[in-house]
Amino acid sequence: xxxxxxxxxxxxxxxxxxxxxxxxxxxxxxxxxxxxxxxxxxxxxxxxxxxxxxxxxxxxxxxxxxxxxxxxxxxxxxxxxxxxxxxxxxxxxxxxxxxxxxxxxxxxxxxxxxxxxxxxxxxxxxxxxxxxxxxxxxxxxxxxxxxxxxxxxxxxxxxxxxxxxxxxxxxxxxxxxxxxxxxxxxxxxxxxxxxxxxxxxxxxxxxxxxxxxxxxxxxxxxxxxxxxxxxxxxxxxxxxxxxxxxxxxxxxxxxxxxxxxxxxxxxxxxxxxxxxxxxxxxxxxxxxxxxxxxxxxxxxxxxxxxxxxxxxxxxxxxxxxxxxxxxxxxxxxxxxxxxxxxxxxxxxxxx
Amino acid sequence: xxxxxxxxxxxxxxxxxxxxxxxxxxxxxxxxxxxxxxxxxxxxxxxxxxxxxxxxxxxxxxxxxxxxxxxxxxxxxxxxxxxxxxxxxxxxxxxxxxxxxxxxxxxxxxxxxxxxxxxxxxxxxxxxxxxxxxxxxxxxxxxxxxxxxxxxxxxxxxxxxxxxxxxxxxxxxxxxxxxxxxxxxxxxxxxxxxxxxxxxxxxxxxxxxxxxxxxxxxxxxxxxxxxxxxxxxxxxxxxxxxxxxxxxxxxxxxxxxxxxxxxxxxxxxxxxxxxxxxxxxxxxxxxxxxxxxxxxxxxxxxxxxxxxxxxxxxxxxxxxxxxxxxxxxxxxxxxxxxxxxxxxxxxxxxx
Numbered sequence: 001x002x003x004x005x006x007x008x009x010x011x012x013x014x015x016x017x018x019x020x021x022x023x024x025x026x027x028x029x030x031x032x033x034x035x036x037x038x039x040x041x042x043x044x045x046x047x048x049x050x051x052x053x054x055x056x057x058x059x060x061x062x063x064x065x066x067x068x069x070x071x072x073x074x075x076x077x078x079x080x081x082x083x084x085x086x087x088x089x090x091x092x093x094x095x096x097x098x099x100x101x102x103x104x105x106x107x108x109x110x111x112x113x114x115x116x117x118x119x120x121x122x123x124x125x126x127x128x129x130x131x132x133x134x135x136x137x138x139x140x141x142x143x144x145x146x147x148x149x150x151x152x153x154x155x156x157x158x159x160x161x162x163x164x165x166x167x168x169x170x171x172x173x174x175x176x177x178x179x180x181x182x183x184x185x186x187x188x189x190x191x192x193x194x195x196x197x198x199x200x201x202x203x204x205x206x207x208x209x210x211x212x213x214x215x216x217x218x219x220x221x222x223x224x225x226x227x228x229x230x231x232x233x234x235x236x237x238x239x240x241x242x243x244x245x246x247x248x249x250x251x252x253x254x255x256x257x258x259x260x261x262x263x264x265x266x267x268x269x270x271x272x273x274x275x276x277x278x279x280x281x282x283x284x285x286x287x288x289x290x291x292x293x294x295x296x297x298x299x300x301x302x303x304x305x306x307x308x309x310x311x312x313x314x315x316x317x318x319x320x321x322x323x324x325x326x327x328x329x330x331x332x333x334x335x336x337x338x339x340x341x342x343x344x345x346x347x348x349x350x351x
Numbered sequence: 352x353x354x355x356x357x358x359x360x361x362x363x364x365x366x367x368x369x370x371x372x373x374x375x376x377x378x379x380x381x382x383x384x385x386x387x388x389x390x391x392x393x394x395x396x397x398x399x400x401x402x403x404x405x406x407x408x409x410x411x412x413x414x415x416x417x418x419x420x421x422x423x424x425x426x427x428x429x430x431x432x433x434x435x436x437x438x439x440x441x442x443x444x445x446x447x448x449x450x451x452x453x454x455x456x457x458x459x460x461x462x463x464x465x466x467x468x469x470x471x472x473x474x475x476x477x478x479x480x481x482x483x484x485x486x487x488x489x490x491x492x493x494x495x496x497x498x499x500x501x502x503x504x505x506x507x508x509x510x511x512x513x514x515x516x517x518x519x520x521x522x523x524x525x526x527x528x529x530x531x532x533x534x535x536x537x538x539x540x541x542x543x544x545x546x547x548x549x550x551x552x553x554x555x556x557x558x559x560x561x562x563x564x565x566x567x568x569x570x571x572x573x574x575x576x577x578x579x580x581x582x583x584x585x586x587x588x589x590x591x592x593x594x595x596x597x598x599x600x601x602x603x604x605x606x607x608x609x610x611x612x613x614x615x616x617x618x619x620x621x622x623x624x625x626x627x628x629x630x631x632x633x634x635x636x637x638x639x640x641x642x643x644x645x646x647x648x649x650x651x652x653x654x655x656x657x658x659x660x661x662x663x664x665x666x667x668x669x670x671x672x673x674x675x676x677x678x679x680x681x682x683x684x685x686x687x688x689x690x691x692x693x694x695x696x697x698x699x700x701x702x
Contacts (some may be wrong), residue, residue, distance in 0.1 A: 077546060112542075140607060150541045153549050190501045190592040191463075195428060198504050198589065222596025226604040238549065241541040242586075245573025246594040247601035253577040254602065256491060258632045 002043055005034050006102040007322055008093040011041030012071040012144060013109020015309045021108070022049040024315040029059040036062045038096055040089040043067040065274050068092050078116035090114060094121045097301040100281070103326035104302035106293070106318050108310050114303070115151050122301040125331065127338040131298025132163050133237070133305065135244070136174045136321075137291055141228030145171035148234075150241035157204035160187065160234050161324070164214050166297045167232040169333040173324050175231060181215050188235035188243065189219035197232070204234075211342055222246075293321025295330060302331050309348065357453040358673055359444040362392030363422040364460020366660045372459070373400040375666040376409070383674065387413045389447055391440040394418040408461040419443050423460050425659070429467035441465060445472045448652040454677035455653035457669055459645070460662050462578050465654070466502050466647060473652040476682065478689040481506070482649025483514050484588070484656065486644055487525045487672075492579030496522035499585075500591035500645055508555035511538065511585050513689070515565050518583040518647045520684040524675050527581060532566050539594065540570035540588035556584075562693055573597075644672025646681060653682050 009025055011018040018041055025037055039046060043065050050060060070088040073082055080331050085091055090113060093105040098121050107114060115133070124131060133149030145167045152159065177183050187205055189197040194205070196219065208216035217230060222243050225233050235243070292314040296303040302325040306318035325331075364370040369392055376388055390397060394416050397624055401411060421439040423432055436442055441464065444456040449472050458465060466484070475482060486500030496518045503510065515536050528534050538556055540548040545556070547570065559567035568581060573594050576584050586594070643665040647654040653676040657669035675683075 067565060073546075077544075105586075112547075138604065140604060144404070153541070188593060190589060193428075193463075196463075222593045222598075223600030223603065225597060226600035235593075238541060238590055242573045242590045242594045243597040246576060247573075247597045249574030250598035250602055251575035251605065252574065253489065253491060257661075286628070 002034060003034065005032060005323060005326060006036045006038070007326065008038045008040065008096040008102040008105040009041060009319070009320065010089045010093045010105065010107035010109055011046055012038050012089045013073075013308075014107075014108055014306065014315070016311070018046055018049055020310055020312040020315045021326050022046060023053060024319060025063060025281070026050070026053050026059060027214075027312075027316050028319045029062050031065060035323070036064070038066055038093070038102055040066045040068050040093045041098075042069050049315040066096075066277075072113045074110050076110055076113055078112040080111070081113035082116045082120045085113070085117075091117050091121065094118060094303065097303065103329070104304060104322040106304045106306060106315075106322045107317070108306035108308055108315060111150065111305060111308075114305055115335055118296050118299045118301070118303050122299040122303070125298055125300055125335045125338055128166075128298040128334075130159050131161055131296055133168055133240075134170050134297055135291065135294040136171070137225060137244070137247075137298050139226050139228040143171075143174045143291075144225055144228070144230060145174065145232045145271060146225055146235075146240055146243065147232075147297070148237040148240050149244055151239040151296065152237045155200070155236035157200050157207050160204035160236070161207045161211065161214075162298075163234045164208055164211075164216070164232065165337050166334050167234060168214065169337050170295060170297055171232050172333070173328045173330065177231070183215060183232060184217045184219050184222040184230040185214050185232045185234065186224065186230040187234050188225070189221065191221065193217050194219075208234075213337075213340065213342065228316050283317050291317070293318035295321070295325055297330065297334055300331060300335070302326055302329070354385065355387060356383060356674060356677055357387045357389070358670065358677065359389045359391065359447040359453040359456040360670070361440045361444045361456065361458035361460055362390050362397055362570050363440045363660075364424075364458055365657065365666070366459075367662070369397055370398050371661055371663040371666045373397060374404060374663040375402050375670055376414060377401070377410060378663075378667050379670045379674075380413050381621045385672070387415070389417055389444070389453055391417045391419050391444045393420050404592035408577075417443060419446075423464045425461050427461055427464055429463040432461070433467045433471045436464070436468075442468050442472065445469055445652070445654065448654065449473050454680070455655060455673040457655045457657060457666075459657035459659055459666060459669070462501065462656060465656055469647050469650045469652070469654050473654070476651055476686045476689055479517075479649040479685075480513055481510050482647055483517060484591075484645050485514075485518055485521050485648055486642065486645040487522070487700075488576060488595070488598075490577050490579040494522075494525045495576055495579070495581060495596065496525065497576055497591055498583075498584075498585045498596055498648070499588040499591050501588040502647065503588040506551070506587035508551055508558050511552075511555035511587070512558045512562065512565075513649075514585045515559055515562075515567070515583065516688050518585060518687050519565065520688050521524040521607075521646060521648055521681060522583050523684070524535060524679045524681065525604055528582070531564050534566060534583060535568045535581045536565050536583045536585065537568050537571040537575065537581040539576070539584050539590050540572065542572065543570050545570075559585075564691065564693065578602075642668070644669035646672070646676055648681065648685055651686070653677055653680070 011021045068089045072088045097105045132148035133151040136143045294305045306324040362372045419440045423439045449605045483499035484502040487494045645656045655673040
């Protein structure tokens with residue numbers, strides 16, 4: 001008998017709002033009979049969307065609507081969110097994690113607000129200097145965990161060491177490799193040679209090399225994220241964000257080019273149609289946006305950020321990521337790892 | 352009658368060495384009857400490769416071999432290159448640009464060594480603080496010029512302003528837009544909002560906004576490089592390198608996934624084969640590595656860097672990029688642009 005799974009879901013904030021979230025929730029409840037969802041948003045709107053779905057009442061009975069009307073828009077800055085948006089759907093979902101009503105929260109809302117509210121409502125895990133946004137991306141041999149994806153612009157070598165420790169715990173969920181020695185960790189850089197990169201990246205290499213808990217394999221370049229040669233890639237938020245979004249952009253462009261070529265010529269049009277079907281399938285396998293659901297690791301609770309433009313299918317995938325984090329209790333694992341010596345946590349003075 | 356085009360080609364240094372360079376040279380000579388090439392490398396090896404090609408003697412007569420035996424390996428560091436590799440194929444090719452024998456040099460050798468040797472042999476254009484590596488990448492509406500791709504790790508706001516000025520000149524070669532006002536320039540960042548990114552990126556935004564020669568449109572994210580919304584994207588070498596290589600990596604992964612799926616099932620295998628043919632074609636259009644040839648802008652001469660792993664086809668494309676830079680005399684254009692007021696060039700004391 002599987003244990004109960006409880007998730008908080010922010011119905012608002014993404015580009016499509018509850019129109020992508022509600023169908024994803026119903027599909028999730030049908031696929032996972034042990035799941036219970038708390039859905040945060042305006043009750044009347046959500047109820048009418050649920051009714052449109054014509055789904056069996058048994059699944060819907062496990063969905064509880066928590067009425068909130070305040071929504072955090074994309075324009076809202078992090079400080080405003082913390083100061084004035086405590087009754088928002090996003091803040092309420094995080095509070096339900098904080099009080100232990102649910103095991104994880106999922107949202108496709110404003111990233112900056114989410115990070116600020118998570119830090120403020122949940123707080124950092126003891127010893128964590130900076131929580132980081134991380135994500136499992138497809139690779140030649142399965143997946144690779146990439147962090148930070150944009151939560152931290154300025155990162156010291158000590159921060160990067162902590163990201164590595166946290167990334168190992170997150171990647172453990174996605175891989176059969178259980179011991180730290182089997183999880184290969186690399187630093188993202190502009191070349192593999194030791195003299196390359198910024199002074200801070202080179203200093204981080206020294207810290208990672210000296211850490212017995214990290215199987216550090218050296219510098220890698222952007223393309224190595226996807227080859228499968230390593231399991232965790234660590235970088236600052238600028239580099240990680242650019243890596244992720246550039247990969248998404250070029251895959252999208254390729255899809256567009258395919259549609260253009262397909263329109264020319266009769267023979268080509270016929271096979272082009274078939275090829276596009278296959279292309280879509282391939283793209284689904286590699287498009288980072290379809291690997292939806294980044295985790296905000298380092299705060300006291302499991303927080304999952306969906307792509308803002310997520311379709312219902314993509315939001316469903318973010319919910320599955322939330323389930324995986326909840327099942328493994330990622331936040332607790334990170335907490336245990338950061339309590340170990342040498343984790344880069346600031347030393348306390350009393351013994 | 353078209354004017355003569357003279358290029359220096361480093362036969363060594365890439366992963367495939369002269370085996371990719373020699374066939375590319377012969378194809379280039381056949382396609383461009385006005386071209387003359389100086390090929391730098393070991394004479395006997397090059398001559399035997401040329402003979403293997405069975406090409407008409409007329410094209411080969413425009414190829415001159417300059418015998419050099421010293422080769423710069425991938426392991427050679429920039430300082431070693433400048434101090435001890437002045438007789439190398441790469442250095443000799445750059446010297447032939449320096450003395451005006453040729454209009455541009457092309458190499459697929461060690462990037463760090465190339466940048467150091469270019470600075471040392473050709474020197475910076477007057478007023479240029481840091482030369483940058485830039486490249487035209489495919490976009491939804493044609494192409495986008497991205498710089499810096501890794502020549503400079505630490506970039507000040509003033510450096511980024513200069514990259515913008517130089518990038519405009521480089522992009523002008525690839526676009527029909529002739530006035531600066533038509534060329535949209537953006538800064539790469541982790542979000543479009545003004546408060547995002549590092550202090551230096553935000554300061555650069557202020558400088559670009561104040562520059563009447565730059566049509567600055569704001570911050571863009573990694574995916575925007577490929578949408579066609581902007582014409583020039585400016586960033587430091589870490590971000591640019593990561594953007595470019597991540598895009599290459601995910602496209603390569605998609606190709607691999609396609610081959611795996613194609614092997615399963617009879618129906619799928621048949622259409623899969625056809626689809627893969629089309630996929631290859633689409634990929635050629637978007638794969639950044641196929642848009643081969645980055646320019647090192649800001650030095651006194653046209654220097655083109657091919658991908659290290661370039662095939663003969665890819666090296667040929669880098670040669671075409673070199674031809675375009677030579678035809679437009681990119682280095683002279685950049686020189687003229689940097690001589691204009693407000694270009695960020697340090698002021699001289701006298702008057």
